[in-house]
Amino acid sequence: MNDGQIIAGFLAPHPPHLVYGENPPQNEPRSQGGWEPLRWAYEHARRSLEELKPDVLLVHSPHWITQQGHHFLGVRNLNGKSVDPIFPNLFRYKFELEVDVELAEACCNEAADMGLTTKMMRNPNFRVDYGTITTLHMIRPQWDIPVVGISANNSPYYLTTEEGLEEMDVLGKATRKAIEQTGRRAVLLASNTLCHYHFHEEPVPPEDMSQEHPQNYAGYLWDMRMIDLLRQGKISEVFKVLPQFIDEAFAEVKSGAFTWMFAAMDYPELPGELYGYGTVIGTGNAVMEWNLIKAGLAKAA
Numbered sequence: 001m002n003d004g005q006i007i008a009g010f011l012a013p014h015p016p017h018l019v020y021g022e023n024p025p026q027n028e029p030r031s032q033g034g035w036e037p038l039r040w041a042y043e044h045a046r047r048s049l050e051e052l053k054p055d056v057l058l059v060h061s062p063h064w065i066t067q068q069g070h071h072f073l074g075v076r077n078l079n080g081k082s083v084d085p086i087f088p089n090l091f092r093y094k095f096e097l098e099v100d101v102e103l104a105e106a107c108c109n110e111a112a113d114m115g116l117t118t119k120m121m122r123n124p125n126f127r128v129d130y131g132t133i134t135t136l137h138m139i140r141p142q143w144d145i146p147v148v149g150i151s152a153n154n155s156p157y158y159l160t161t162e163e164g165l166e167e168m169d170v171l172g173k174a175t176r177k178a179i180e181q182t183g184r185r186a187v188l189l190a191s192n193t194l195c196h197y198h199f200h201e202e203p204v205p206p207e208d209m210s211q212e213h214p215q216n217y218a219g220y221l222w223d224m225r226m227i228d229l230l231r232q233g234k235i236s237e238v239f240k241v242l243p244q245f246i247d248e249a250f251a252e253v254k255s256g257a258f259t260w261m262f263a264a265m266d267y268p269e270l271p272g273e274l275y276g277y278g279t280v281i282g283t284g285n286a287v288m289e290w291n292l293i294k295a296g297l298a299k300a301a
């Protein structure tokens, strides 16, 4: 097999509030809803994913933090309870997922060959982080597509932002090679919030949407500027201003998923489709898709 390809990439942020607002049976806490515009955006993304019919979903999550190198889920079947340490009142989710171990190993090996420190995660009782689970639930609540989970190495926080993101660029290129070699039709999920300034207290109840708005106006303006560039397909310009955006909007894209995804897609100068934008406890979140089939950069099934 060597006809593997990336068929789409999604900006797919992971505020656990979105799962809480939806009340799926897997999540213990109950809500009266909330954050509907973002949840409707994900419904739109779900319909698009359904048409794409991928073999595998790859997700890079800022909340599986590894100090040494880039780690990959490496156990075929994982299940357990994922709890958000900041919002355990909102997210206690019973997960059950299937990992595409062959592809994960290929990603791990390719990235090592390209000079990164990598490791397969083989602990059968591993608790998958809430970022990975939230993004996967929001994009595909049926849990019927195998996944590859990739950790966020902390390099952007120990090195300069630019040096750390260079590693994520290499990780993306390695991911692309592994997908091509293993013959997978793959969808990439960048599990990132944009502006990450947030409120420090929750309203009662947390889903009281009369209290939800951007925490920081300058951060909101940055989000609008970035979304505008992404919708126009000015990807090289996005990456030129990315370090400044990260510094000034405290943007979560610093942790690498966004760079990983675009590097894997070879930075296409392609307009992204915006499905929706909304704030969650003041942070900025956009659900967007880059459909490489529609753009003629990948083949339909």
Ligand SMILES: [Fe+2]
Pocket: 014, 062, 063, 131, 193, 252
């Ligand atoms: Fe986060």
